[in-house]
Amino acid sequence: MLLFNFYHKIFRKMEWNEMKKMTVAILSALLAIGSFSFVINAGADYQVQGTWVHMRGIITYWGTDRVFGLIGAHAGMVNKNGSYHEWARVHAIWSYDCPRLNCSGPPPPPQNFTFTFYAAKLVETTEVAFNYSGYAFYISGLWNVVKITTTITVITDETGQIISIDVNHYIEPVVINATGELGILVPPPLLRFELSIEGIETLRGFVALWVIKHIEIKICDINDDGKVDIFDLVKVAKIYRTVPGLFKYEHHMDFNFNDQIDLGDLTTVAANIEG
Amino acid sequence: MVIGERGEPLKKITIKKSNSIRFFSTLLLFSILTFGLVFVHPVHAVTPTVSVYPSTVTASAGQNFSIDIRIANVFDLYGWEFRLGWNSTLLDAVNVTEGTFLKQGGNTFFANKTNNTEGYVLVDCTLLGAVPGVSGSGTLATVEFHAEVPGQSVLDLYNTILINPLEQPIPHTANDGNVTTGPSHDVAVISIASPTTVLLGQAIHINVTVQNQGGYAESFNVTVYYNSTVIEKQSVSLDIGASTNLTFTWNTTGINKGDYTISAEASVVPGETDTTDNTKVADSMVTVLSLGHDVAVKGVTPSKTVVGRGYPLSIYITAKNYGTFTETFNVTSYANSTIIQTQNVALASGNSTTITFTWNTTGVSCGNYTIGANATIVPGETYTADNTYTDGWVVVTVVGDVDGSGRVEWGDLGLLGLAYGSTPASPNWNPNADFDASGKVDWGDLGTLGLNYGKSCS
Numbered sequence: 058m059l060l061f062n063f064y065h066k067i068f069r070k071m072e073w074n075e076m077k078k079m080t081v082a083i084l085s086a087l088l089a090i091g092s093f094s095f096v097i098n099a100g101a102d103y104q105v106q107g108t109w110v111h112m113r114g115i116i117t118y119w120g121t122d123r124v125f126g127l128i129g130a131h132a133g134m135v136n137k138n139g140s141y142h143e144w145a146r147v148h149a150i151w152s153y154d155c156p157r158l159n160c161s162g163p164p165p166p167p168q169n170f171t172f173t174f175y176a177a178k179l180v181e182t183t184e185v186a187f188n189y190s191g192y193a194f195y196i197s198g199l200w201n202v203v204k205i206t207t208t209i210t211v212i213t214d215e216t217g218q219i220i221s222i223d224v225n226h227y228i229e230p231v232v233i234n235a236t237g238e239l240g241i242l243v244p245p246p247l248l249r250f251e252l253s254i255e256g257i258e259t260l261r262g263f264v265a266l267w268v269i270k271h272i273e274i275k276i277c278d279i280n281d282d283g284k285v286d287i288f289d290l291v292k293v294a295k296i297y298r299t300v301p302g303l304f305k306y307e308h309h310m311d312f313n314f315n316d317q318i319d320l321g322d323l324t325t326v327a328a329n330i331e332g
Numbered sequence: 333m334v335i336g337e338r339g340e341p342l343k344k345i346t347i348k349k350s351n352s353i354r355f356f357s358t359l360l361l362f363s364i365l366t367f368g369l370v371f372v373h374p375v376h377a378v379t380p381t382v383s384v385y386p387s388t389v390t391a392s393a394g395q396n397f398s399i400d401i402r403i404a405n406v407f408d409l410y411g412w413e414f415r416l417g418w419n420s421t422l423l424d425a426v427n428v429t430e431g432t433f434l435k436q437g438g439n440t441f442f443a444n445k446t447n448n449t450e451g452y453v454l455v456d457c458t459l460l461g462a463v464p465g466v467s468g469s470g471t472l473a474t475v476e477f478h479a480e481v482p483g484q485s486v487l488d489l490y491n492t493i494l495i496n497p498l499e500q501p502i503p504h505t506a507n508d509g510n511v512t513t514g515p516s517h518d519v520a521v522i523s524i525a526s527p528t529t530v531l532l533g534q535a536i537h538i539n540v541t542v543q544n545q546g547g548y549a550e551s552f553n554v555t556v557y558y559n560s561t562v563i564e565k566q567s568v569s570l571d572i573g574a575s576t577n578l579t580f581t582w583n584t585t586g587i588n589k590g591d592y593t594i595s596a597e598a599s600v601v602p603g604e605t606d607t608t609d610n611t612k613v614a615d616s617m618v619t620v621l622s623l624g625h626d627v628a629v630k631g632v633t634p635s636k637t638v639v640g641r642g643y644p645l646s647i648y649i650t651a652k653n654y655g656t657f658t659e660t661f662n663v664t665s666y667a668n669s670t671i672i673q674t675q676n677v678a679l680a681s682g683n684s685t686t687i688t689f690t691w692n693t694t695g696v697s698c699g700n701y702t703i704g705a706n707a708t709i710v711p712g713e714t715y716t717a718d719n720t721y722t723d724g725w726v727v728v729t730v731v732g733d734v735d736g737s738g739r740v741e742w743g744d745l746g747l748l749g750l751a752y753g754s755t756p757a758s759p760n761w762n763p764n765a766d767f768d769a770s771g772k773v774d775w776g777d778l779g780t781l782g783l784n785y786g787k788s789c790s
Contacts, residue, residue, distance in 0.1 A: 286413060286456075286493065287411050287412065287413035287456050287458065287493045287495060288493070288495060288499060290411060290413075290441070290443075290456055290458050291410060291411040291458050291495050291499055292499065294410075294411065294441055294458040294459060294460050294461075295410075295461065295462060295497070295499075296461075297441075297460040297461050298460075298461065305462070320441070323441045323443075323458075324443070327441070327443035327456055328443075330413075330443075330445070330454060330456060332415070332445050332447055332450075332452060332454045
């Protein structure tokens with residue numbers, strides 16, 4: 058997670074050309090760790106009961122177009138009392154407006170803006186597997202892809218003091234219940250992914266975080282300390298009501314995949330705090 | 333320091349090697365401590381505490397009580413979490429609410445999970461957005477419990493976490509509480525019995541049985557009423573589980589003849605929560621009779637308020653003998669001043685009866701009729717004002733006219749629809765829609781309405 062944040066911040070400050078160089082340099086080093094981790098685990102039998110996967114990546118291409126985006130995936134293959142169950146949660150957002158989606162650093166001055174991005178969500182899982190269909194890891198299912206136009210309106214009083222910030226999401230479906238697959242490729246030294254959804258161009262990018270465990274990876278364990286507690290809840294609370302394009306929005310804390318940090322995300326974390 | 337105070341040149345001081353080590357060690361330690369005191373903990377002079385308040389609670393079994401989780405001397409609190417455990421056989425948590433402390437900093441998110449099987453609550457709360465934390469002291473949350481049985485339990489405050497806006501934990505101490513649940517306080521009126529008749533001016537005895545159903549000896553008052561007027565109040569003291577019979581005397585001198593409701597009330601003792609059985613009403617009313625001959629009509633109730641012309645209407649008339657002799661007399665029912673029917677009644681002293689009269693409305697003009705009844709004056713009767721009783725209007729109209737408007741129209745169909753399928757026991761029962769008095773609003777009534785749709789009395 059720390060590595061991801063580090064990469065994320067560096068990446069955001071770069072101009073596009075610089076990004077290319079930095080991406081290759083940093084990801085080569087950074088993702089070698091992930092690859093190494095994967096290689097170690099690759100020797101294991103992945104049909105073993107109880108395998109959990111957590112992946113986070115950065116989208117760099119949509120077809121042949123350069124874009125910036127974020128993708129997160131959680132998956133599990135669990136044999137519970139003799140009953141095998143596999144599941145996956147995948148959510149991705151991306152935009153041509155790279156600087157806006159990739160906001161980081163000090164908060165920009167409050168201003169009105171309109172920002173368009175795309176979001177893809179796995180709505181039904183059909184397959185979760187290692188070493189499948191030419192991929193090191195593979196998730197397939199039905200996907201919804203939407204185009205979201207966000208209008209931010211900053212409302213101030215006569216003195217310029219901000220009274221409120223209105224966020225308006227205009228959502229247009231692009232494809233609904235389309236078949237698609239997310240695959241992780243492992244050509245050394247970089248770990249890459251492809252997200253192919255019928256009806257749209259393929260999304261490609263780099264894996265920034267790649268974790269495989271044989272103990273449960275808790276979805277709401279944001280600080281990765283093995284438990285969900287008030288520390289995780291506070292992390293979400295601090296970015297409450299942020300949306301993509303707005304300072305501090307964190308894609309990996311949008312647990313209900315509705316492209317904003319809201320009460321649903323807080324409730325999800327609270328519900329996962331163990332008694 | 334000592335050296336300086338003496339004013340001796342340092343170079344003249346001879347310090348042995350061991351003393352030198354001791355000196356510099358002391359100096360170093362002093363410096364570290366001073367630095368630490370000045371720069372490391374400038375604010376947290378007092379360790380914050382999270383405590384159960386009040387720390388000791390006493391409650392009766394069956395009673396609800398609340399405790400607060402309070403925080404003191406905290407600096408820059410952004411979020412908190414705690415678990416509170418208890419003996420689950422003793423208590424049930426019934427409600428957990430957020431306190432006011434963190435709300436001082438802005439909007440908050442508050443969540444809790446209650447497990448009454450294992451006996452704990454998990455409570456989380458955090459501020460929302462990029463806001464500073466809250467400092468000071470106050471209430472984080474309030475937990476309401478229901479005491480199930482007598483006993484003792486620790487209110488174990490554990491796994492408490494306080495967080496500042498930098499997501500750092502705030503060191504603190506947590507203080508548990510204790511609850512002692514004692515037996516309940518509960519007194520009750522078990523029974524009340526009285527004669528059903530009394531001659532005006534005479535006294536009757538009303539027997540009341542009260543019981544102490546709680547776990548403490550109790551002293552309380554028992555009051556007996558006729559209607560809402562006090563007859564008598566008595567004080568009683570009862571040991572745990574004990575009951576006693578009390579006799580109250582009601583002297584009816586100065587009250588009017590009539591029927592009276594008798595009830596007994598045990599005063600609520602301190603700490604009592606089950607007060608539903610503190611009051612009991614006697615099964616039968618007491619009739620106060622007048623000396624001599626006295627009959628009366630007590631009530632006139634038509635079976636419906638709108639009747640189709642040509643259809644029968646039942647009228648229920650209650651007659652009573654308030655005198656001291658058995659009487660035989662006639663009861664006559666009226667529609668306005670027209671006699672509907674006369675029936676002969678024989679009643680013993682203090683008895684009453686309800687007679688059913690049937691008004692055949694064939695040939696009766698449409699319109700409103702006042703329904704009444706009259707009991708003939710019996711020989712020797714002096715008080716005759718209550719021999720006549722008048723009820724409200726009954727509308728005679730064209731059959732199918734549910735609302736009595738004089739015409740069968742869509743509104744009547746709607747009313748019948750609302751009552752369709754109903755019987756007198758149904759909440760949507762409408763006797764005016766039961767044209768044929770079959771006891772059910774059914775297809776027959778619907779057909780009758782349909783046949784007469786659009787018709788009017790004229």
